[in-house]
Amino acid sequence: MNVRVQEQDFDISAELAAMRSDNPKIGAIASFVGVVRDINEGDSVATMTLEHYPGMTEKAIGEIIDQACGRWEVLDALVIHRVGTLKPTDQIVLVIVASTHRGDAFAACEFIMDYLKTQAPFWKKEETPQGARWVDARVADDQAAERWRSRGKS
Amino acid sequence: MITLLYFARLREALGTGREELVLPSSVATLGALRQHLAQRGEAWAQEMAVERNLRAAVNQDIARPDTAVKDGDEIAFFPPVTGG
Structure with a gap:
């Protein structure tokens, strides 16, 4: 299990290869990449700056991974989240989960991403033609995380 | 002494x-x-103000209004998170 918060970009291919070669029991790997969009709330976004809480952010993501490990069979997991200034088409976040079979890998990957969006201390500030603005937390993200509470092991 | 941290929009406003x-x-x-x-x-x-939607952490754990604070703690206030 591995958590990295960094300014530099990541290479999903290299990360997948590293995880795969580590453990011959792995039969399925699910991954998710979050990308900066050029439009948010109807306005064009020139750049976005991500801030985090050093120490707590890594700890919070580690706890989310631990929860996923308690619900599904997770052989390995990796989360990389970028901070600093990013532009549309840049990668922001990578989640990779390895398991014996695909069901657990898919579910744990989605769970980690949904919880990361509502629990991990990151904040986005967007530069738009109307000026800079902090992104508001979305109700839809809270609902996405909430549905895991009423959903059993799938 | 306690250490107080403020993040994002809150850091700028304060x-x-x-x-x-x-x-x-x-x-x-x-x-x-x-x-x-x-x-x-x-x-x-x-x-x-109480009606502002703020989150807080004590020693890097999410905390509630009734969470105890003591000398030496690191206490952070911040807006709802927007990562991912």
Whole structure:
């Protein structure tokens, strides 16, 4: 299990290869990449700056991974989240989960991403033609995380 | 002394990201600390007001208004998170 918060970009291919070669029991790997969009709330976004809480952010993501490990069979997991200034088409976040079979890998990957969006201390500030603005937390993200509470092991 | 941290929009509105503070003897919980900080003047009153949707952490764990605070703690206030 591995958590990295960094300014530099990541290479999903290299990360997948590293995880795969580590453990011959792995039969399925699910991954998710979050990308900066050029439009948010109807306005064009020139750049976005991500801030985090050093120490707590890594700890919070580690706890989310631990929860996923308690619900599904997770052989390995990796989360990389970028901070600093990013532009549309840049990668922001990578989640990779390895398991014996695909069901657990898919579910744990989605769970980690949904919880990361509502629990991990990151904040986005967007530069738009109307000026800079902090992104508001979305109700839809809270609902996405909430549905895991009423959903059993799938 | 406690260490206070402020992040994102809150850091900009308050004009500071970090400070050391002697914990007043009357303050034993996070909620009381927030009320204490709200008495510092205009921006503080506005940002720390109860109706503002703020999150907080004590020693890097998400905390609630009734969470105990004590000398030596690292206490952070921040807006709802927007990562991913």
